[in-house]
Structure formats: structure tokens, C-alpha cells
Amino acid sequence: MATTVTPVTNRKPGYRDLLRTPGAWTFLLPGFLARQPFAMLTLGIVLLVEDTTGSFGTAGAVSAVTGVSMALFAPRSGRLADRFGQRAVLVPGVLLHAAAVGVLAALALSRAPLWALLLAAVPAGASVPQVGPMVRARWAHLLRGGPGSPDGSGPPGGPGGARLLSTAAAFESVTDELTFVIGPVLATALCTGVHPAAGLAAEAALTVVGGLLFAAQRRTAPPAHRRARGADGAPHASALSVPGVRVLIVAFLGIGAVFGGMQVSMAAFTDSIGQPGLNGVLYGIFAAGNMLAGLVFGALTWRSAPQRRLLAAYALLTLTTAPLWAVDVVPLLAVLGLLTGMGIAPSLITGFTLVERLVPAGVRTEAFTWMAGAVALGQAVAASAAGQLTDGFGASAGFTVPLAATALALVTVAALRGWLKPDGGQEGDGQTDGGKAGDGRPGDRRPGDGEGPRTG
Template sequence: MLTIGIVLLVQHTTGSFGAAGAVSAATGVAMALCAPQVGRLADRFGQRAVLIPGALAHATAVTALITLALSDAPLWALLLVAVPTGASVPQIGPMVRARWAHRLGGGPLLPTAAAFESVTDELTFVVGPVLATALCTGVHPAAGLVAEAVLTVVGGLVFAAQTRTAPPAHRDALAGRSGGSALAEPGVRVLIPVFLGIGAVFGGLQVSFTAFTEAIGQPAANGLLYGVFAGGNMLAGVACGVIAWRSEAHHRLPRAYTVLALVTVPLWFAAAGGSPVLLGAVGLLVGLATAPAMITGFTLVERLVPARSRTEAFTWLTGSVALGQALAATTAGQLTDGFGSTAGFTVPLAGTALAALAVVTLRRHLAPRPAQPAEARVVARGADHRVPVAVD
């Protein structure tokens, strides 16, 4: 709701898709840069200690952004307040994934849990854009962002209250005694362009669907088109959770990502034809291909990164999605302003093609390292009591 709410509000007040994409991009870049630091703090001090002030700060920043936009503030002012808006986004998704990894370890249910988490994420991607678009077009241009801020605070506080499932704090995680950043793992560095490309799909489609529906005189169809894409993502997520995979995740990811890059090719052609039905069908295919790549990437984190850095690792990936989404949104906005309402659909293709090239070339780094005798896995058994156990 945040990204599309910004795009709709700023485009309404400025009349420019380029300005809307730039403000959305500033929000995404700030989130991408700050999310890993928030993840490291959550690993060290616990999720609750980071989540509560973050949710309140985010609501304050969104309120300031709405006020400036409705006051016809200059673009530089909107960009300035977009920074704390993005930096304060609560990292609920990485925290939830870290809880699943903590509860399930490396067991066979972890891929199913990752798929379930992706399905719930995609449910919000189905409902969120439709709800934000309906509120912005039917109630008030700022109503989508108001709802986003309220839901963030309420949901964040409710989630923070669930202390039983939270992983333990690793207070030595930043002190140098337990290793450095999650980026020290080469596999995480390979996954970053993977998730940048996925962000390019999200950001490119959000702006391009908006421009396309405006051009054909059906702005209310924007949320529906994005909802169809997200619905395909959700359906594929369900399938990924049901399937008992025989191949390893590091073998599946290059294949899944190649498929994703290929299905983005028809987007521009469908949009150029001017048919929302055809564009929705292609968007559905893109959604069906996005979930397997995303779920497989998240599944790999548990096998590549130790527990003490896991929340940080997940935030690097979700931050990469936000950064890719931001860059794609501003690029698609500039292309739309300069070359027409269909030009932005080339952005998902370019982003996924480059990412597919990276993951195919560097796929050897995605294989989990074989455990050394001294590298025993540590499993939490009660408060402050950890028992080393051998890795299978």
C-alpha cells in the first residue's frame, strides 16, 4: 500500500508520473539502505525492541509526507521526507521469516513455511493495491497512505506482542565475537541481484499499470490488474508449498529465474495492443513465475546464514526488493513521461534479464557450504541455554 499510495497521491498533486516515481524511489532506497541495519539491531536486541519505535516513527513520517503533498510542497521537500518514511518501514516480513527458521531449523517443513509466508505476503499484494487504489480514487487521494499508516501501527504493535515465537537476541552479534555481517556469505551477495530483479517486477508494474489504465481512461482498473498479477504470485506460492521438492533449492533457483525473465517479454507487446484483458493475462503469468523464484531464494537463506545473522540476511533481501522496486518505479516513470504509457513495461524485462544472468553465472555460490567438524549447529533449548548438535 505504501508504494502505490505514494504514486497515486504524488501523481495527483503534481500531475507527473516522473515525480511520483522519484518520491516512491526515494522511499524505497531509504528502506533498502536502512533495513539491514534494522535487521542487525533486531538480531542483537530482539525484534520487539526495534519494532515498536519503528512503527510509530513510520506513521509520523507518512503523516508528514501526506501533509507536504497536499500543501503543494516542492519536489525536493517530498523527497526529503520520503527518506524517513522509507527508513522507518517496520521489517515485519524478515522478522516473520526469521521466526519460522528459528522454530523449524533445517527441517523439511521450512520450504512449506516459506511458501506459506509468501502466500500471506501475496495476499496483501492482492488486497493492498486494490484497497489503496479504491481509497485514493473513491475517498481522497491521501486515503491510501492514511490506511497504510494505521495498519502499520496496529499490526506492528500486535506482532510485537507475540514474544513466544520470537528468536532469542544474540547480543554478541555486533561485537565481533560471532562473525560479521550476513554479507560475508557469498551466497547472500548472489541473492541480492536476484531480489533486485524481483523488485524491478513489482516497481515496474505498479507504475506501468497505473500509466496504462490512465491512458485507456480506466484508472480504477489499476488495482485490479496488479491484483491479478499478485493473485498469480499467490497461487504459485500455494503450489510451491504443496510440492515435495526433490531437487535442492540452489539447483531450482537458476531455472525458476530464467522462466521469470522469459515471461516478462510479452508485457510490452500486450500493453501496446491496448487490451487490459490481454495485459492482465500476461501479468498473471508473470505472477505465477515470480513466487517460485522468491520462495526458493528465501529458503536458501536458512542454509547459507547462521541463526545469529538471519534477520539481517532476510532484510538484505527484502531491502533489495525495495531498492529494485524504487529504481524500477522511477525508471518506469521517466520512460512513461518521455515515451508513452507502455514504455515502462520494458523495465521488468531488463531487471529480470540482468538478474538471471547473474544467478546463472554465479550459481556455484548458492550451494550450502559443507559443515566442518568444528561447525556445530546451535539449537536454542530454553532461555539462554544452547546445545550444539551435529549437522546432517
């Protein structure tokens, strides 16, 4: 019996191949616009509330409530998007968020009591549009076989779209970090140069414009799944029914703690040495390390299985945070900040890659929002804890928060790493793609996964 052999290239598809995916630019550009508010909201609140109350403590409390509210409500938003479609959730969501932010700004300008500000912060945070997870869900939908892919193997124009999933995860990690570089700068400039409420006004406007433009791109949106089912045919009540998702939530809480702890601790350190202006420089170096590592990580292909990569990346992140508390000079802090930033991207990228493999398509957006919510919650809790330690024990004490959080998360990931196996069976060597968990489809051969690491 004759056998047809299909030649396979060993070259891993790179960013150019990813961005040539049909339909990608139609959601990437409005998606980037709609993501800016996520990075502007908490800082805009801090600057406005501090201006009207004169208290950073009050401003921090209102901002923290917003972050915690977003973290708690984001997964529900993602689940609704999976069930009813992204457009059905985004359109009313962006309008509600703009209204909630408007109420919060009006209360702050009228010097309302703290309880009123805290109450208004809840809907402002709960209604934050989860555009980042929705973009990731669109990538997964297109690369797994979306519109125009007749055989369901990947995007038109090239076979094996699933091989681009890790590249897409890297691209989104870099995009997120770029958002957190641009957003805070824009919010600060508007609040200090135009009006204390201008940052929140811009945040609300970008939410509405970007969110509606993104929602209008129906062709690239994943279909609604009213009842997502696993391989055994049983319905998945939630992405949390997948054990690996719960492990990754703990891992992402630790990553969020690095962001929150570094923000507060760097600000306290530069203030303690009488050079507060260096805070922006130091945090910029930290963010640059994250973006650089994300770009490089996405251009490599790996022989090891993703759960092993996550464990190694997290161990590196924990190692880089360990000496931060003992630093007393700016140049050394800059170097360690750069290395810490470089440890974040591989952990985030591998974590999101695992999420896509572990969960069925019907709960994919919800799973991504659990990850985003975990980062936000870890950031809020760590910022508060670092602030308390700084007040009580000195400027460097806050740096122990990222170390403690990542160490605890590393122990969890190491102990429960078996739950991160996409096939639920034996740990692979990275040569197969486990397929979409719960869709009953066997893994596809991924030639690029057995060829690295090397540049694409």
C-alpha cells in the first residue's frame, strides 16, 4: 500500500508568520487601543484621589479595591464571553465601565467620603473589559483552525498553525508589557499636565472607542459555546474544573506579586536615597527586561515539555528576586531589576501556552481571564504588603514580598506539576501538541518542538 509522505520544514514559524495570519491585524490594532485603559486605571485613580484628598493612603486603598474587584469579576466576564460571544459581553461592558469610572471621578472631585469612593471603585474594577484574554482566545481560535482554514489545521497560508501558539503567547506578553509602559506615562502626563481627572477621562474614552472597534471584528471572534464539554462528554462547569488551571493561578499570583512588590519597593528605595526621579528609570529597565525576554523567548523553539519549561522559568524568577532586599546601590538594583524582568516573560508565556492546551475551547476565554485576574490580585496584595513592610522596616523590606510569593508559587508548581500535563498522562518531550484539551482530538505532530532551542 502506497504511503504519501508530506515534507515538513524544521523552521519554527516566527513573528512575521504570526502577523501574516489572515484577520490578525483587524483585531490586534483595536485590541491594543482597548488595552491601554487597563494600565491607566489604577494610576489614574491614585493621582486623582491623592490630588483631592491629599492622602496617598486613601488613594492606594481606592486603587486596591479597584484591582481586587477586577480580579474577582474578570473570570465571570470571561465565562460569559465563552458562552455568549465576545461582542455580547464587550458592548454593554465598555459602556458600563465608562459610566462607573465617570461616577468615581465625579465623587473624587466632589471630595466625597472614603466609603463612597470605595463603593464606587467596585463597579469600576469589576467592569474592566478583559480585552487581553479575548485577544489570546482569538489567536487560539485562528491558529487552531479558524475562518478560511479548510482543513482545520491552522491559518490559511501555511500548515501547522498550532506551531505558532507559543509565538502568539510571546507576542501577547510583549504587548501587555508595552501597554504597561505607555499607559502609566499617558495617565501621568494627562493628570499632571491637563487636569487631575484627565487620566480617568481618557481611560473611559479609550475603553469605549477601542472596545467597540474590537467588538465589531466578528469574523475573527471564537464561536460561542453554550455548553463546553470535555473528552468524556461531561460539561465543564468552569475552567477551574481543570486541575492544571488551579496550579497556574497560583503561579500567576506569584508573577503579579513581582509586579506589585517591585513597583512599591522601587519607589520607596529611590525616595529613601533622595532620588525619587530614578524610580521611572528603574521600573523602565525592569519592564524592558520583560519585553526583551519575551521577544527572544518567542523566537526560540524548545525540546522540553512546557510544564518543565514553566518549572525552570519559575525557578529562575525566584532566584533573581532573592538578592533584591540586600541591594543598597542603584546600579546593582538596575541590573537585578533587568534580570527579574527577564525571568517574568518565560513564566508568563509558558503559562499561557499551557492554559491553551489544558482547557477546552468552550472555557478558553474564562481560563485566560483567571490568569489575568490572578496577576491583578497578586499585584494588589503585594503592593499593599510591600507598603506595610516598607513603613515598618525600611525601604528594602518590601523586596521580600516578590521573593516570598515566587518561592511559595514555585513549591506549588513543583509539587503539582503532574497536573500541568496537557494529555493528563506521561510527560512528553515537547514533540507533540496535545491538542485542545477536552476536544477528543489526538495530538498533532509539531516538528518545530523537537528542534531547539534555536532561533527562528
